[in-house]
Amino acid sequence: MLPGPALLLGALLWRLAAAGDEELPTAVNITWSSINFKTILQWQPKPSGYFYTVEIHGRTSDVKRKCILTSETECDVTDALRNVKETYTAHILSVKPAEMDNFEEPPFAVSEKFTPYSQTVIGKPEIKNYSQDGSKLNVVFNDPLTPYVFPNGSFQSIQDIFQHDLEYKLYYWKDQSSGKKDITTKSHNFEVSVDSGKNYCFYVQGIIPSRRENRNGQESMVLCTSVGRNILDEYGTEVFIILAVIAVVVITLAIVLPVVLCKRKKAKRARAVREKELLNGV
Known part of the structure; x- marks a missing residue:
């Protein structure tokens, strides 16, 4: 009488074990999104019955875990990339809570390599003030800030990180005209010669000339002077x-x-x- 129930119980346990060993889905379409060194990792699909944990692997740095057991499909990994010249990959683990203490490695997907210093997008400079005095146009602007801070708590700017690799370009043109001129500087102000009495529009853009990709940053807002402005200029x-x-x-x-x-x-x-x-x- 015993072999029948024992055999049935064994078959049931085997099916449960087999079901538990089924490999979970892994992340796909993994992308890095980074502006001014604030970096977000995104992927698909939305998990069902399992969770994700993100591991950041650097060539020379220790592995850092972020967004542990998350049901989201994005993770802010900014503070795990403080060595901005390091090259990183992200391992996105598919896990069940009960498996966190399991010594077996869970299934995971690996992202493309990412180096913040050469790949983060330069954000919009902020125009602090501007003026047109006769034939001189003066524009003063501020660097975009990063999420990283100095020991005193103040935020580092992109200039603090890129140093001499960063320069800025001013594009300017006569109002109601399409012909642009440009000038480059490594400081935070421009002074250019313009036609006296004519109104000019302009914007500022950060540039990393040494880069192969993402050389040009985001453009600041376009502003225009209003010297000698008349109804013909206005309308x-x-x-x-x-x-x-x-x-x-x-x-x-x-x-x-x-x-x-x-x-x-x-x-x-x-x-x-x-x-x-x-x-x-x-």
Whole structure:
């Protein structure tokens, strides 16, 4: 009588063990997204019945674990990439909570290599102030800040990290014109010669000339000076033409209308005189 139930129990345990050994899905479409050294790791798919844990592996640094047992498909790994010149890969582990103490390595996917120093995108510079004095255009701007801080708690700028590898370019052009000029500096201000009395628009962009990719950073907002600005600069030629036509019409009416009214008045007076003469003759 015993072999039957024992055999059934053994088969059940074998099926449970086999089901437990099924390998979990691993992450796909792993991407790095980094601006001013703030770095987010993203992947797919959304987990169901399991979780993800991210491991950051550097060539010369210790493995760092981030977003342990997360059900999300993104992870902020900025503070695990403090050595910005190091090259990293991310291992995204697919795990069940009960397996965290298991000595067997869970299934995982490996990202592309990522080096923050050469791949993070340079963000938008902030225009601090600007002025146009005669034939000189002056523009002062601030560096974008990074998430990393100095020992005193102040945030490091991208200039603090890139040093002499970073330069800035000012693009400027006459308002209502499409012809751009540019000038480069390693400081935080520009002074360029422009046509006196003409308004200019401009923006600033950070550049890392030594890079093979992501050389050009994000563009700052476009600003324009307002020296000697008139209605033609403000609203364009079309509005000026419309105003001119209206002015001509008003002037024409002012001249023609009195003449027409005067002629009508004279004609009415002459008709009255003729009618009176006819009555007197009768």
